[in-house]
Amino acid sequence: MESPSIQLVASSLLSISVIFGVLLVATFLLRRLRGTAWGRRAVGQSPIHIAAVRGLGGHNTLVIAEVEGHRFLLGVSRGGISAIGRIDGHE
Incomplete structure (x- = not known):
């Protein structure tokens, strides 16, 4: 038992x-x-494309994102994502 x-x-x-x-x-x-x-994932169907990524050290990164034929420079850090500006000259 x-x-x-x-x-x-x-x-x-x-x-x-x-x-x-x-x-x-x-x-x-x-x-x-x-x-x-x-x-x-439906990568080919997404209107957003990451063209380039460059680490800046620590947790900071620059990203070039393409959206509908326009390029944008983004800053990515622990605090969030900031739009630095639009990159002209790319159509």
């Missing part, structure tokens, strides 16, 4: 094992779907 504490431990270990197994299966399926149409 098993004591209630042994049954509780066995039940808890079984529950944790089932949850861990479900997480492993979900991870496997998500990795398999990454290369399919379900896992792909």
